[in-house]
Amino acid sequence: MPLYHTLKALNSARSSYKGNALGVVPTMGALHQGHLSLIAKATRESEVVWVTIFVNPTQFDKKDDLDKYPESLVADVAAIYEIGADIHIFAPTATEMYPEGLATRAQTLDGLDNLMEGADRPGHFDGVITIVAKLFKALQPHQAYFGEKDFQQLQVIKKWATEQHIPTNIVPCPIVRETNGLAMSSRNAQLSPKQRDEAGFIYKAMLHCKNNCLDKAAVYTAIKESLEAHPNFDLLYVLCVEEDSLKEVQELATANKPRLFVAASIAGVRLIDNIALK
Ligand code: PAF
Numbered sequence: 569m570p571l572y573h574t575l576k577a578l579n580s581a582r583s584s585y586k587g588n589a590l591g592v593v594p595t596m597g598a599l600h601q602g603h604l605s606l607i608a609k610a611t612r613e614s615e616v617v618w619v620t621i622f623v624n625p626t627q628f629d630k631k632d633d634l635d636k637y638p639e640s641l642v643a644d645v646a647a648i649y650e651i652g653a654d655i656h657i658f659a660p661t662a663t664e665m666y667p668e669g670l671a672t673r674a675q676t677l678d679g680l681d682n683l684m685e686g687a688d689r690p691g692h693f694d695g696v697i698t699i700v701a702k703l704f705k706a707l708q709p710h711q712a713y714f715g716e717k718d719f720q721q722l723q724v725i726k727k728w729a730t731e732q733h734i735p736t737n738i739v740p741c742p743i744v745r746e747t748n749g750l751a752m753s754s755r756n757a758q759l760s761p762k763q764r765d766e767a768g769f770i771y772k773a774m775l776h777c778k779n780n781c782l783d784k785a786a787v788y789t790a791i792k793e794s795l796e797a798h799p800n801f802d803l804l805y806v807l808c809v810e811e812d813s814l815k816e817v818q819e820l821a822t823a824n825k826p827r828l829f830v831a832a833s834i835a836g837v838r839l840i841d842n843i844a845l846k
Contacts, residue, residue: 569649570656578658578706589615591739592709594700597621597659598638598754599647602744606713609741611652614711619648620703621659626672627695633838638757658707665702672698676731680724680814684805684829685840693724700725704736711737715744717751719827719842723814743841745771751841758837767839769798774828774843783820784808787845791830804831804838808845820845 572578591614593606599621610617621644628634641659648655662670672694675681681693704712714722726738744752748768756764773794777787788806795803807829808817817823826845831838 569645569653571645572656572658573660574664575660575706581656582707585616587615588710589613590618590707590709591616591711591713592618592620592703592707593713594620594622594703596623596637596754597644598640598757599644600744600752600754600756602715602717602752604647604651605744606715606741607648607651607655609739610711610713611655613739616656617652618656618658618707618709620707621657622665622699622703624665624695624699625662626666626670626698627689627692629689629691632836636758636836638754658703665699673701675724675728677724677727680720680727683809683814684807684831685718685720686724688804688831693721696721696724697728700728701732704734709736711739713739713741715741716842717743717753717840719811719829720814723811749775751839753839755837755839759834763800763834763837766798767801767834769794770801770830770832770839770841771843774830774841777828778843778845781820784817787820787828791828795832801832801834804833806830811844 591610593610595603607619623637625634645657648657674694675697686693722740729736729738746752749771750767773791777790781787781790787808791806795801808826809815810817810823811825811827817826820826827842828845829842831840
């Protein structure tokens with residue numbers, strides 16, 4: 569299986585491909601079914617697929633969050649191999665990607681990065697864009713696959729790609745859920761089986777809002793009450809926004825593509841989820 573750890577090796581492999589259908593799936597590893605569905609989609613739509621596995625230090629604002637982030641390269645490589653033995657994997661070190669230190673470039677993202685994950689995790693999206701820009705520069709992908717679980721990240725990347733004239737098609741991929749509804753995430757591995765089971769209530773509460781709440785105040789109340797019923801979980805934010813601008817909706821009934829975003833934490837593990845309300 570083609571596995572590379574350096575940009576030099578990547579460049580040499582990349583230069584042998586002259587076609588126009590190179591797909592990349594950027595990840596931080598600890599792959600789950602959600603990632604694997606992105607990779608499978610990329611193989612259906614691309615001639616050559618690259619998966620990048622790199623826990624990007626610059627998008628973590630807290631060192632202990634970075635230190636705790638799960639890593640499982642051997643299992644990840646095996647899971648990718650099951651999808652396709654010819655998929656290229658790039659798994660660099662931090663020194664390879666940031667030879668001059670962990671500097672990031674501040675981005676102007678039209679306010680998309682100022683709320684929710686951006687507000688709670690200062691510098692997070694600067695770090696995301698910095699690494700995505702480095703990966704895109706090296707791989708020059710024709711399409712890149714990102715999960716809707718990180719919906720705000722997806723919108724931020726789309727905005728950046730449009731503003732910077734990045735010639736890569738950004739392909740959104742639907743959230744994959746565990747059987748109890750919990751959105752799949754590498755962070756779920758940090759939950760105990762009991763916590764993981766219990767965490768399914770977040771999606772159920774969001775579905776309840778989609779099906780029953782007629783205005784955003786009712787949504788906020790329903791989410792708060794449902795979190796209060798699970799005292800081990802802390803609500804970090806709940807927000808109804810229009811999905812293109814990420815601006816808070818005024819009236820749910822007249823909003824353009826309203827989407828509900830919830831973040832909660834349990835035992836220091838951050839869980840995020842979102843759902844289209846129409
Ligand atoms: O979504 C992720 O796993 C990361 O934020 C990404 C896009 C790979 C950048 O490090």
